[in-house]
Amino acid sequence: MKMKRNKIDMINATVESYLKRRRYQEIDLFRKNERIGSRTSEEMTLTAKAESATARDNSIIFTAITNDVVAADQAYQRLKNWINSMNDEKLKIQFQSLLYPVFCHLYLEMLHAGNPQAAIQFLKSYQNDFLTDTERDFIEELSSVFSIQDIELRPLVNAFRTRKYKVDMSDDAHLCLQKYLTKHGHIIIIQIINIHITIIKKIDINPIDDDNCDKNIRNDLFINGHVEQVSGTGVDREMRELQEAIRLIRNNSYQPLRVFTVNNATENASCAKITPNMDKLIAGFSTSEIRIWGIGDTVLMNPKLRACSIKLSCDLPTTSRSSTYDDNIITTTHDDDDDAAAAADTDNDNDNDNETEESGAIILRGHTDIIHDMKFIADSEVLISVSSDKDMRAWRLNDYSCAAVYNGHNYPIWCMDTSVFDLYIATGSHDKTAKLWSLDRKFPLRVFAGHFLDVNCIKFHPNARYLATGSADKSIRLWNKDDGNMLRVYVGAQSTIYSLAFSPDGKYLAAAGDDKSISIWDLSTNAILTELKGHQDTVMNLDWSHDGQYIASASIDGVVRLWSSQKYINSGGITNSTGDVEIPQVFTTNCSSILSLQYHKKNNSLVCIGTV
Secondary structure, three states: OHHHHHHHHHHHHHHHHHHHHOOOOOOOOOOOOOOOOOOOHHHHHHHHHHHHOOOOOOOOOOOOOOOOHHHHHHHHHHHHHHHHOOOOHHHHHHHHHHHHHHHHHHHHHHHHOOOHHHHHHHHHHHHHHOOOHHHHHHHHHHOOOOOHHHHHHOHHHHHHHHOOEEEEEEHHHHHHHHHHHHHOOOHHHHHHHHHHEEEEEEOOOOOOOOOOOOOOOOOOOOOOOOOOOOOOOOHHHHHHHHHHHHHHHHHOOOOOEEEEEEEOOOOOEEEEEEOOOOOEEEEEEOOOOEEEEEOOOOOOOOOOOOOOOOOOOOOOOOOOEEOOOOOOOOEOOOEOOHHHHHHHHOOOOOOOEEEOOOOEOEEEOOOOOOEEEEEEEOOOOEEEEEEOOOEEEEEEOOOOEEEEEEEOOOOOEEEEEEOHHHOOEEEEEOOOEEEEEOOOOOOOOEEEEOOOOOEEEEEEOOOOOEEEEEEOOOOEEEEEOOOOOEEEEEOOOOOOEEEEEEOOOOOEEEEEEOOOEEEEEEOOOOEEEEEEEOOOOOEEEEEEOOOOOEEEEEEOOOEEEEEEHHHHHHHOOOEOOOOOEOOOEEEEOOOOEEEEEEEEOHHHEEEEEEEO
């Protein structure tokens, strides 16, 4: 009997919570005569759960209603047929704007209910109903979402799912929709409108005919259950504007360029990188420090000690020691103060002395000389850095500790690269050699010897079986990763090579350096295809877009150029109607120096990091 009473109490508490959310007056219908104002801990817990599961005032949330995908499909088809049967064209246009978010959310609801096959079939059946570029672009994005996990990985879809879609509708159209939902509206459609859509009522000057809709409906009813508040009404409109901006960018013949700058660090900053998910910026300095900033809404919190999934050759403690925070330390404004750097440098004797600050930057210390290059592995879980101190270090970014130190070079290490899936790391050094590493071993697996001067740049081939090195001896060498043998030597460069980039399909290799031009080599014929000229200074950075359409280059004078790779490779240059060779797209970044130029897989965007 005691268990039965507790169960009844739980039911009563749930019903009371529901009635309060619906703003009904308190009644004693579900109260026991002996109950007083206090509640048990079980009742409070249940009430909190019920309240958190409720969307907002005067809105009913129904759970597990989309398991019947057939009913969902029929409800959508019924709504679509009702809209298409309207004689009033103005009404039809307004309701078609409502049909689009209902369609998208129905697809996501089917995925949420665990019916991916039915959801895909639903998407294919009705996606041709939407013709605008914005709608087609977003539906194309939806077509690559097959689970709830995929939604979280797609910022655009996740924003659409979590924010309310705004639909402008006249008062008469609003009343007409109310009548339809009263008579024919399925619970699935009502849920989507309640939770995911905001109806913005507009004054309708021209009344509609009774043939289309009966207007004998109370004016105090609202589709969303409440009068739309002024605050927050622009969120979904901003979402649509963002989608339109994305569409315009995609239709542009040139890819966009995003520029991040580190202020007051022209002489100290030596390299920089942005994490693959573009939430952190990490820069290396001549003071032997590595500094981390959060980008956008990212806030760097105090270190949390967690196990790392990457096997490292650990020879250092996993915990980091915190020192006293300096008021002059760099913050998320990406400024570097020389005095702060000098003050911070006094602690470099500590091998793993890191400073953290909740609202500012995080400083990693361990190297004893200039940081020359950095790479992320395992989706930003580990940072690899190389320095003039001849060491390569692995840093855990979950607790900002230096987990391992790799020794093998006899002189400063200038460059590094990681293979596909981050299985191997290659480094190039002042000792005229390149070395191959695996993070689970302290010493190199291979040594690639053959250059006569410094190895300034190194790149893995997309298939990870080969790697290329560029040197101050004006040559490029192609090596077999597995046995260390040299396969090809590309000669013909007029000066030191500072940057290399393979095309995504692995057919071509781009190289650039002091001669201010970019040479494109055909790996199958061992011949140079073309030279891209236009820079006025040394080219220090190269990267190939992930779709293979563009080559991006940056010179030390702060100028970034985009070259159409296919056209330049096929024709050796683009000519216009006058017979002159057309120049590529040119961006003047106004940076004193460019630390990094890289295409990111996230939207294939080109990101440039420089100093000012």
